[in-house]
Amino acid sequence: MARMSADLTEDDIPVSQLEASSRRMNMIEAINDALDIMLSHDPSVIVMGEDVGYFGGVFRATAGLQAKYGKTRVFDTPISECGIIGAAVGMGAYGLRPVPEIQFADYIYPGIDQLISEAARLRYRSAGEFIAPLTVRSPFGGGIFGGQTHSQSPEAIFTHVAGLKTVIPATPRDAKGLLIAAIEDNDPVIFFEPKRIYNGPFSGYYDKPVEPWKNHPDSEVPEGYYRIPLGKARVARSGDAMTILTYGTMVHVAQAVCQAKGVDAEILDLRTLVPLDVEAVENSVQKTGKCLVVHEATRTSGFGAELAALVQERCFYHLEAPVERVTGFDTPYPHSLEWAYFPGPVRIGDAIDKLLEA
Amino acid sequence: MARAAKSTKKPAPSRAAQDSNAQDLDFVLHSLQEEHEKTGRYGASVEEMLHFYEQMLLIRRFEEKAGQLYGLGLIGGFCHLYIGQEAVAVGLQSALTDGLDSVITGYRDHGHMLAYGIDPKAIMAELTGRQAGISHGKGGSMHMFSSEHKFYGGHGIVGAQVSLGGGLAMAHKYREDGGFCLAYFGDGAANQGQVYETFNMASLWNLPIVFVIENNGYAMGTAVKRGSAETEFHRRGTAFRIPGMDVNGMDVLEVRGAAEIAFKHVRDGKGPVLMELNTYRYRGHSMSDPAKYRTREEVQDVREHKDPIEGLKKLLLEQGQTEEDLKAIDKRIRAVVTEAADFSESSPEPAPAELYTDVLVGEY
Ligand SMILES: Cc1ncc(C[n+]2csc(CCOP(=O)(O)OP(=O)(O)O)c2C)c(N)n1
Numbered sequence: 001m002a003r004m005s006a007d008l009t010e011d012d013i014p015v016s017q018l019e020a021s022s023r024r025m026n027m028i029e030a031i032n033d034a035l036d037i038m039l040s041h042d043p044s045v046i047v048m049g050e051d052v053g054y055f056g057g058v059f060r061a062t063a064g065l066q067a068k069y070g071k072t073r074v075f076d077t078p079i080s081e082c083g084i085i086g087a088a089v090g091m092g093a094y095g096l097r098p099v100p101e102i103q104f105a106d107y108i109y110p111g112i113d114q115l116i117s118e119a120a121r122l123r124y125r126s127a128g129e130f131i132a133p134l135t136v137r138s139p140f141g142g143g144i145f146g147g148q149t150h151s152q153s154p155e156a157i158f159t160h161v162a163g164l165k166t167v168i169p170a171t172p173r174d175a176k177g178l179l180i181a182a183i184e185d186n187d188p189v190i191f192f193e194p195k196r197i198y199n200g201p202f203s204g205y206y207d208k209p210v211e212p213w214k215n216h217p218d219s220e221v222p223e224g225y226y227r228i229p230l231g232k233a234r235v236a237r238s239g240d241a242m243t244i245l246t247y248g249t250m251v252h253v254a255q256a257v258c259q260a261k262g263v264d265a266e267i268l269d270l271r272t273l274v275p276l277d278v279e280a281v282e283n284s285v286q287k288t289g290k291c292l293v294v295h296e297a298t299r300t301s302g303f304g305a306e307l308a309a310l311v312q313e314r315c316f317y318h319l320e321a322p323v324e325r326v327t328g329f330d331t332p333y334p335h336s337l338e339w340a341y342f343p344g345p346v347r348i349g350d351a352i353d354k355l356l357e358a
Numbered sequence: 359m360a361r362a363a364k365s366t367k368k369p370a371p372s373r374a375a376q377d378s379n380a381q382d383l384d385f386v387l388h389s390l391q392e393e394h395e396k397t398g399r400y401g402a403s404v405e406e407m408l409h410f411y412e413q414m415l416l417i418r419r420f421e422e423k424a425g426q427l428y429g430l431g432l433i434g435g436f437c438h439l440y441i442g443q444e445a446v447a448v449g450l451q452s453a454l455t456d457g458l459d460s461v462i463t464g465y466r467d468h469g470h471m472l473a474y475g476i477d478p479k480a481i482m483a484e485l486t487g488r489q490a491g492i493s494h495g496k497g498g499s500m501h502m503f504s505s506e507h508k509f510y511g512g513h514g515i516v517g518a519q520v521s522l523g524g525g526l527a528m529a530h531k532y533r534e535d536g537g538f539c540l541a542y543f544g545d546g547a548a549n550q551g552q553v554y555e556t557f558n559m560a561s562l563w564n565l566p567i568v569f570v571i572e573n574n575g576y577a578m579g580t581a582v583k584r585g586s587a588e589t590e591f592h593r594r595g596t597a598f599r600i601p602g603m604d605v606n607g608m609d610v611l612e613v614r615g616a617a618e619i620a621f622k623h624v625r626d627g628k629g630p631v632l633m634e635l636n637t638y639r640y641r642g643h644s645m646s647d648p649a650k651y652r653t654r655e656e657v658q659d660v661r662e663h664k665d666p667i668e669g670l671k672k673l674l675l676e677q678g679q680t681e682e683d684l685k686a687i688d689k690r691i692r693a694v695v696t697e698a699a700d701f702s703e704s705s706p707e708p709a710p711a712e713l714y715t716d717v718l719v720g721e722y
Contacts, residue, residue, distance in 0.1 A: 055579030055651055078549035078585040079516050079577055107515065110550065145434035147498040149465075149514030331717045335435065335498030336487030340710045 025221045026213040027198045030172035031061045031137070034179035035099065037225050039069045042097060045183060047074045049084065049101030049137075058103055059139060059198060085111035088134040089118045089188075097183055098134045105140035105192060106149045112157070119188040120163030135182045139195035140168075141249055141296050142328075143202060143342055147335040153248075153297035153328065158190045159273045159306065165189040165230060166273040170197070170251040171218035174271060177228030185230060194248035204253030204344040231275035235284075239264040242290035242355050245281060245307050247271065250294045250343070257348045265292075265352065273303055281307070282314045289320040290355045294348060299327040321358030324351045390601045390631060391592070393619050400449075400614035404677050410452065410610045411674060412687050414444035414667050417469045419688075419695045420478055421641075424468065424485055424499075428645045432703060433485045436514075437499045440469030442640040445666035446572055447473040449613025450540060450635075453621055458535065460508040462523045463542035465500035466572075466639075467512035470542065474507045478694060482702035490705040494712055508537075517543060517550030520569070524556040527567035527630075538566035538624045546577020548591055557598040560630040568620050569595070569632045572607065574639045579651040592634035600632045607635030608664040611673075638664070 025033065038045045047062055047069075053076040056063030066074040077084050081102055088098035102108045108115075119132040142151035158166045167182050167189055169175035175193065182189040196202045200212045213219035236251050241263055244254045247270040258265050266284050270277065285291045291311050293304040308323040326343045334341055402410070421439040428437050440447070443466075451461065451473040463470045471481055476492070484491030485499050492502045502512040510526060513519040523541025530537045547553065548571050560567050571591040575582055582589050592602030601623070605616040613635065620631040638660045642649040649657075671684060 050577075051579045054584065058578070076580055076584050079546045080549050080551060082551050109515075110517075110552070147435050147500065147514070149500065150436055329713060331713050332496075334496045334713055335484075335493075335501070336491075336495035336708055337710060337713055338434075341713060 020222050020224055020226075022220045022222045024214045024219050025172045025176075026200070026219065027169070027172045027175050027193065028059055028061050030176040030221050031179055031193065032063060032065070033221065034176040034183075035062060035065060036068070038097075038099070038180060038183045039065065039073060041225065044096045045073070046091065046096055046098045047101070048077050048088070048098060050077055050079055050103050052076060052101050057101065059195065061137070061193075062101065081107055081109075081111035082114055085114040085134075085136065086118065088136070089114055089122065089132045092119075092132040092134045092188075093122060093130045099183055100134060100136055102136055102138040104146075104150050105138045105154055106152045108136070108138055108154065115158070115164065115188065115190070116161050120161050123187065124163060131186050132188045133186045135179070135185070135189045135191050137179070137191045137193060139198070140192040141194045141196055142333055142338065143196035143206070143249065145335075145338055146333070148332045151333040153192075153295065155190075155192055155273060156297055156301060156303045156306075159303055163188070165275065166192070167230060167271065168192045168194065168247045168273065169271065170194065170234075170236070170248055170269045171201075171216070172213055173218045173221045174228055174234065174269075176221055177226050178230070178271060180225065181227040181230050184227065189230070192248070196249045197252060201252040202249055203256035204342070204348070205256060206339050206342075206344070228271070230272045231277055232271065233277035233280040234269040234271055235266065235280075236269040237265065237267040239266040240288055241265050242292055242352070243268060243281075243284040243288045244292045244294060245270060246294040247273065248296070250296060253344060254294055254348060257345045257352065260345065261349060261352060263352055263356070276310075278310065278314070281310065285311050285315040286318045289318050290358065291315070291319070292324045292326065292348075292351050292355055294326045294343065296328050296343060298330050299325065300330050302327050321355055324355055326351045387596055387599065387601050390619055390623060391603050394603055394605070394616050397615055397619065399609070399611040400618060402611055402614065404674070404679070406452075407611075407670060407674055407677070408679070408687070410448050410614075411667070411670050411684070412691065413448045413452075413473055414610065414670065415688060415691045416478070416694065417444045417447070417472050418667060419691050420472060420482070420698065421468060423695045423699050424482065425641070425645065427482075427486065427699060427702070433499070433645075434487070435498055436465070437485065437645045438466040438643065439639070439641045439645070440466055442660065442665075443572060443574060443607065443637045444469060445610035445613050446570070446607045446635045446637055449610040450570065450617045453614055453617035454540065455537065457508065458537040460510055460526045460530070460537065460539045461542070462510040462519045462526060462539065463512065464516065464519055464544060464547060465512060465514045466544070467500065467502055471502060471504065471509060471512075474504070474509055476504050476507055476509065478698035479701040482698040483705050486702040487707065488702060488705040489708040489712070490701070495708045496712065496716075517547040517553055519543060520547065520550070520553045521556045523567055523569070524560050524565060527560060527565035528563065530566050531563075536625070538568065538621070540568050540570060542570045542572060544577060545571060545573040545575070545582050545591060546580065546585060548594060549585060554598075557595055557600055557630070557632075561595075561598040561600050564627070564629040566624050566627070567630045568624055569600070569630060571632070571634045572637055573634055574637050576639070576643070576652070578643045578647070581651065590634070592632060595630070595632035600630050602632045602634065605633055605635050607637035608660075608666045608669065610666055610670055
């Protein structure tokens with residue numbers, strides 16, 4: 001057991017935990033650990049979803065939890081996303097803290113009415129009398145040959161809705177701390193888990209062997225309870241040549257590209273899109289003078305558009321070049337040609353070159 | 359009788375309203391099932407039986423090959439095999455009018471396509487993601503279509519195809535083409551809310567649609583009893599006055615017999631029917647599912663005692679066919695499947711420009 005490395009600030013973790021020991025975990029184990037801790041800490045926490053109980057989840061994120069906490073607290077639901085999310089809103093209004101799993105982000109759409117019309121609005125329309133403190137966990141993103149119904153990145157649909165928070169971890173350590181914070185949060189949180197990096201930090205070089213998490217420093221996950229606050233970005237790599245704003249799987253792809261090209265970019269892992277760490281974005285872009293936004297989601301009206309607008313509003317006079325975006329193409333996710341579609345190292349590299357030359 | 363007493367108080371329904379089950383107070387929900395139990399198996403000729411045998415075998419061998427190609431990495435992503443369920447698609451679709459009736463299903467769609475006579479090469483090449491695939495490699499295993507055969511897909515979102523099926527039926531009715539829609543879905547899909555929205559509309563508007571629940575016992579890792587309050591799925595239309603049928607989906611002749619009754623009901627303009635086809639999938643939910651939620655013995659028992667292909671084989675032997683005759687069929691089928699596999703491996707991937715075609719009509 002190693003000591004946890006020190007780049008979590010005192011803000012992030014209760015001081016009492018800073019001396020805690022840590023353990024190597026992949027992202028699935030970290031999520032499982034967060035759920036385990038919250039189930040044991042708070043009797044109002046409930047885990048529910050398709051195949052999450054008996055089977056332990058298709059990605060094993062809830063493995064062992066039903067055996068440990070019983071069927072009243074960790075249970076299987078029918079395939080009824082609208083009903084699952086609607087029920088979670090009602091449970092939340094009555095004081096529970098449901099953590100429903102939507103098996104893939106691509107299946108969240110049947111429940112979207114409940115998220116937008118009910119979960120996101122309950123606090124506002126009851127003037128704060130009722131809240132919907134649910135955390136919808138859902139694996140998202142591509143790179144797994146999932147085709148159009150197992151690969152989408154629909155985060156911008158949710159960031160567009162006032163009243164929802166959207167969280168996307170990029171490391172096991174963050175996944176655990178952010179999930180605990182999300183569950184404790186009194187607002188509805190969409191917690192998208194980049195499934196391509198469940199088992200290892202994918203570099204985007206798809207023809208190279210997959211690295212397991214255990215070789216990555218951020219797989220060192222503190223034992224026990226800790227939280228990483230929503231709305232605080234993480235500097236995944238500090239540098240001066242440009243700022244790369246990204247999240248999820250693409251944090252690792254961007255890192256790999258910078259390393260391969262020897263580019264001294266600053267990579268900001270946003271961690272939460274709403275609330276967004278505007279200050280961190282502003283500080284970094286003002287320092288570097290250049291900005292590249294990278295996400296897997298389709299381009300038009302993607303979260304990158306919001307970031308680009310913010311950067312020009314706040315950093316216009318520091319910018320030495322137009323903000324660049326590398327994103328998914330504006331098409332459905334294809335079954336074939338995945339690596340032509342995926343915004344991988346080649347496209348990121350080209351955008352970096354363009355900014356360096358600017 | 360409460361219902362009769364109540365009915366005397368109701369005003370006479372209007373003409374238009376009489377079209378709908380909802381107004382038919384003498385409606386007997388279980389009449390189709392009674393008829394099915396009376397007539398039982400379809401009286402097939404030996405020729406027809408040989409045809410069913412060949413089609414079921416084609417599906418099985420095709421799926422076995424798809425499993426192998428998946429194992430070799432030639433097929434990626436999500437791939438759901440139909441092995442064990444062959445009698446359902448073959449028995450039902452053999453009673454359709456090709457080119458008139460429409461079919462729609464979920465992602466476990468290879469069998470339904472093969473039963474419709476769609477070219478195995480175009481299906482296998484779709485699985486391997488090639489340009490010659492039926493969706494040019496962009497749809498994959500779960501998303502395949504054929505306008506020629508009125509096959510409206512392969513749909514990856516559980517339950518969504520049921521509503522689309524309601525729309526297909528609406529269009530059949532509007533066009534007065536005499537056709538109907540056969541809409542397949544699983545026991546798990548039967549718990550999606552939109553299924554019941556569609557049941558209501560189909561009954562209210564007297565739509566020509568046969569809903570088929572393929573009850574294979576599991577929705578992924580969730581056994582039927584853990585996900586469903588009413589596990590007798592044929593009863594689930596009762597609240598909407600849709601007659602139900604409970605059918606042994608492991609016996610192609612029984613399936614065909616039930617199809618005759620259900621399809622006649624719909625073709626006669628009497629509105630929707632809900633069929634529950636009791637069946638079993640031998641493989642995991644998809645290629646990535648080791649199926650640890652059930653015992654080996656359970657699977658073995660079905661294979662040994664209920665297998666639809668073995669069952670028909672026995673009948674055929676009783677009818678005077680020889681082992682050699684049936685082996686010759688198998689040989690022929692294996693050649694067809696091998697050809698499909700070779701084709702799917704050797705044909706080229708789509709060009710990257712194909713990514714941007716068919717997103718919207720015309721230039722994009
Ligand atoms: C809306 C939606 N939710 C969840 C899924 C994931 N999923 C795919 S298949 C499946 C099980 C469906 O079982 P069933 O309807 O019984 O059909 P079977 O696979 O047994 O043929 C699930 C949960 C999905 N594809 N779409």
